[in-house]
Amino acid sequence: GAGVSQSPSNKVTEKGKDVELRCDPISGHTALYWYRQSLGQGLEFLIYFQGNSAPDKSGLPSDRFSAERTGGSVSTLTIQRTQQEDSAVYLCASSYRLAGGLTDTQYFGPGTRLTVL
Amino acid sequence: DAKTTQPPSMDCAEGRAANLPCNHSTISGNEYVYWYRQIHSQGPQYIIHGLKNNETNEMASLIITEDRKSSTLILPHATLRDTAVYYCIVRARDTGKLIFGQGTTLQVKP
Numbered sequence: 001g002a003g004v005s006q007s008p009s010n011k012v013t014e015k016g017k018d019v020e021l022r023c024d025p026i027s028g029h030t031a032l033y034w035y036r037q038s039l040g041q042g043l044e045f046l047i048y049f050q051g052n053s054a055p056d057k058s059g060l061p062s063d064r065f066s067a068e069r070t071g072g073s074v075s076t077l078t079i080q081r082t083q084q085e086d087s088a089v090y091l092c093a094s095s096y097r098l099a100g101g102l103t104d105t106q107y108f109g110p111g112t113r114l115t116v117l
Numbered sequence: 118d119a120k121t122t123q124p125p126s127m128d129c130a131e132g133r134a135a136n137l138p139c140n141h142s143t144i145s146g147n148e149y150v151y152w153y154r155q156i157h158s159q160g161p162q163y164i165i166h167g168l169k170n171n172e173t174n175e176m177a178s179l180i181i182t183e184d185r186k187s188s189t190l191i192l193p194h195a196t197l198r199d200t201a202v203y204y205c206i207v208r209a210r211d212t213g214k215l216i217f218g219q220g221t222t223l224q225v226k227p
Contacts, residue, residue: 004160033213042220043161043204048213056213091160093215102210105151108160 002026004109006092012115013082021077021112025094031103032075033095034067037111038088046090049075051097082116089113119218120144121205126222129199135192137221139205142186147209150181152190154201155220161204164190195225 005024013019025032034046045059049069060066064082069075079086093106122140129135141150149168153161165172165179167188172179178191192199204220 031213033215035215035217043215043217045214045216050213059214093161098210100211103213104210105163105166106215107163108153110160 004092004094004107006090006109006112008112009110010113010115012117014117015084016081018078018080019082019114021079021090021114023075023077023092023094023109025073025075025092026107028096029094029107030072030097031095031106032069033093033106034075034077035091035093036088037091038085041088043091046077050101050103053101079114082114084116087114087116119216120148120207121218123203123205123218123221125219126224128224128226129192129195131197131225131227132194135190135195135199135223135225137190137192137203137205137223138187139190140187141205141207144185144207145209147211148207149210150179150185150188151206151208151215152177152179153204153206153215154199155204156198156201161217164203195223197225197227199223200225 007022032049048056064080067077089111091111093108095106096104151166152164155161167179181188202220
């Protein structure tokens, strides 16, 4: 079946502009995650949505970063007033939600490469 | 911080088994061991996971020691396309996020 899809695959923007990155999870997956990977760095957790529960925003690096998930499916990560240090690959993952609020294996999309000039 | 320790790099000859070790001495009873790999410029790819029993699927085998403090991912017949960074992660299912360490860069050589 179709995997996690992300758009755009590449985004080049100027410092100070706002950007929106989109994630379409695997159909039926109610849990959705955002990570980022900066050049030469490991993968860093940003935010996690599970069903109708309040999202875990503990990984967002600043208040310029926000995310929403509409209708329990598609998610948008928004970065306001982009800075050069925001340049990274932004990865989305999704998983099934299990009984008792547990989550299953996460499957990743191909990522969006963001370059801030 | 990641709860796992992996060697930074390993080489393997094409066609031979690749054995990638991982130490997770502080693993909790409800934490699973997950393995992902990331081929250059792609998103991480799920490989396998386990709790305490050894597991095998079409991609790999996972051997977990009886005390669960370490594990080994085995690629039985490595190919050049298996060249990637391999991440070992421990995660409880009531925790949303994955915490990635630096992983092991596996280079499969002809």
